[in-house]
Amino acid sequence: MSSVTVRVPAKVNVQLSVGPLREDGYHDLVNVFHAVSIFDRVEAKESDAITVAVEGKWADQVPVDDGNLAIRAARALAKHAGRSYGADLVIHKEIPVAGGMAGGSADAAGALVACNELWGLGLPFEDLMEIAGDLGSDVPFSLLGGTAVGTGRGEELSELPTGGTFHWVFAPAEGGLPTPSVYAECDRLRKESDAEVPWPELNERLIEALSTGDAYALGSYLSNDLQDAALALRPELATTLDAGRQHGALGAIVSGSGPTCAFLAIDATHARDLAASLTATGAATSAMAAHGPVPGATLA
Structure with a gap:
């Protein structure tokens, strides 16, 4: 397989309750995530190294170095698999950058799913969720989607039923x-x-x-x-x-x-x-x- 494309949604928080500041610098949260139909697309192409390029809205505001969460996600996945892999990642942006809609987290989740498929790893969803939790508090929900409540830093998720659109x-x-x-x-x-x-x-x-x-x-x-x-x-x-x-x-x-x-x-x-x-x-x-x-x- 020479390339894989993944579509990943933005989120809105319908409830975001923030507890006192903890000693580790984080806050305990009750965070009700809701995935919405504004999507980034993450394409992973065969390569000898892990790189990233960004196209579309706000592309000039997204880092293409080690500060990009999608690169970190791909590297974390390769480390988890215990081998050296490469992928040229191309992010097609529609989610606002630094806009409170988890655009960077979405791209990281997209990279995990795309590279898992591109590299033929076949890792189960639970493994991807574990890696996602180490990358950032919002990344697991970007994998899960739907509606869910996040506790802890927001990464401990429980799905919630919704009665309509x-x-x-x-x-x-x-x-x-x-x-x-x-x-x-x-x-x-x-x-x-x-x-x-x-x-x-x-x-x-x-x-x-x-x-x-x-x-x-x-x-x-x-x-x-x-x-x-x-x-x-x-x-x-x-x-x-x-x-x-x-x-x-x-x-x-x-x-x-x-x-x-x-x-x-x-x-x-x-x-x-x-x-x-x-x-x-x-x-x-x-x-x-x-x-x-x-x-x-x-x-x-």
């Missing part, structure tokens, strides 16, 4: 927000307020809304403990969120660590209209309609 609009912002910076700002704001940080707990009403497919209820229970920090670093995002609400979004939230804003719509038609309104009024420079849940990294 949810429709979304995503408004990327110019320039990214590095996840470590947003967590640091969250810690700073909490220290400044001197309030006790509660232990994160799963919102059972949100879970019920997901399981019954009730978009109106889900919109009212969307939550993100990192949102205040993202807004402190990028105050203009508040204007975008307000505009989405004014145009009928059932819920408006910063996606993950931001700066992409996510809006829950009533149906596909409403999502298209909402995206058009956000761009027509200048509340967002671009907006993408999508739906979820969708599968994780899948051979194309």
